[in-house]
Amino acid sequence: MSRVIGIFSGKGGVGKTTLVANLGAALTGALKKNVVIFDNNIHTSHLGLHFGLYEDLPVTLREVLKRNIPLTQATYIHPSTGIRIIPAPINGDGINLTRQQCAKMTKQVSKNYDIVLLDCAPGLGNEVLAPMSAIDDAIVISTPDVASLADAVKTIELLKRMKKNVIGVVVNRYKNQRYQLTPQEITSTTNYNIIGIIPEDDNVQSSLSKGLPVVVASPNSSASKAFKKLAASLVNEQYTEPGFFDRFRGMFDFSMPKIDMPIILQPKINIQPEPIIKREVATLKQTKNELLRDVRKEMKKELKEKIRRRLKERLYA
Ligand SMILES: Nc1ncnc2c1ncn2[C@@H]1O[C@H](COP(=O)(O)OP(=O)(O)OP(=O)(O)O)[C@@H](O)[C@H]1O
Ligand SMILES: [Mg+2]
Structure with a gap:
């Protein structure tokens, strides 16, 4: 059975897109799962940037929504990692993703993948309500500060009102500093378990500048290990830290996942990081x-x- 998981935060800029890109990369690469990452943040889309996509591809969500083109034609394979991605257009002017459209698209895409990860917009407005109504499960991400946590709580309330399953909370950019909220404080405020703690790590931003998720660009960095651990726990698998020789093996492991694809993903793009x-x-x-x-x-x-x-x-x- 396919799972559609939405990533929400309330507050902007706390790491939703980074989480989607890296979970997608870890689930596809190391865990060999049949996954697609789907940008539902139409007006401030960034998911493509994590894969070096700085221009619109021939078919984007704009064409899908306006010209009724099948979503499979807006699904692309990232050449070096094999990650399946449905990017949003760079400029989303004039597009409004309705709940019906979102539900229709996620239903379509979930026929071909075991896991669909939705990158969502910040805030609590219509742009968030549309994907929220289309998902099965949600992950709420927050940074360890009061502003972000306050919006995470509002998001959780909304998800509960919409009767969605909240898998748990991810704490991002954690530095173990006294001025930051502790994981215990976050758990007791949200009433949800923390399913992952991603440390503050410069490699995250340097990998973004290379147009690659950090789990691919710096697989042994602290953030990468945390992303991989979280990805494994999402599919009930055990994450094992790489041994000395595994580290070297990891450097050359760009093999495509062995997935039985029922559809042709057109066209293949040549993204150059x-x-x-x-x-x-x-x-x-x-x-x-x-x-x-x-x-x-x-x-x-x-x-x-x-x-x-x-x-x-x-x-x-
Ligand atoms: N663990 C981390 N360590 C260092 N930098 C990080 C980390 N996580 C995210 N960032 C940086 O924070 C910035 C915002 O991240 P991101 O775009 O993923 O947030 P977002 O929640 O998707 O934002 P928006 O609400 O605008 O969609 C990016 O520059 C990203 O590289
Ligand atoms: Mg984002």
Whole structure:
């Protein structure tokens, strides 16, 4: 039976998309599950960015919603990791995802996958209510601070009113600092178990700049281990920390998961990680060299001018 799991937070920027990208990567890669990650954050979509997707693909949710194109045609395979992704358009202007549309799409997609992970918008408005009504289970993510926790509590209340199963709470960007809320405080405030604690880890942001989830870019980082542990617990499997030699093996393990795909996922895309940063560095270098060239030219010109002036002065003196 397929499970549709929505990731919610209430407050924005606490790590929903990061969680979806990394759970998707860990479930597909290490755990070899038949998973699709689905961006339901139409107006501020970011899921594609975690896979180096900086431009719209030929078919996006816009075409699916406006031109009634099957969702399978907006489902893509990330080349190096095999992750299945349904990205939202980069610019979601003019699209409103209704509850009916969301329910129809998740039903469609759940026929082909065992797990569907929905990346949702922040807030508690219609953009959240649509995916909320379409899911079976929910994970609520919060950072260990009062603002985020307050919105997580509101989200949990909403989910309970909609009779959805809340699997538990994920605490993200945990630093074990005195100014942060403790896991115990979060559990007693939400009345839900903490199913994962993801530490604050610079590798998360550096991997985003490479256009790869951290479990792929830095598989042995502290955040990656926490994401993999959480992914394993979601499918009732045991996560074992990599041994010394496994670490090296992990570096070369980019094999595609062996999944019996009943549908053709069209078209395959060629996502190239790291283009933006490389391009920026290149442009910077170029500008610097061009500037130096211009300065040298100017200096030469001035020098020539000076010499000419001196010669003239001597000639006519
Ligand atoms: N564990 C972590 N350590 C360090 N940085 C993190 C961690 N988790 C998330 N971040 C960073 O926090 C920022 C926000 O994360 P993300 O986009 O996943 O949040 P979100 O809840 O999806 O935001 P939105 O509400 O806008 O959709 C990103 O720059 C991400 O790289
Ligand atoms: Mg997001």
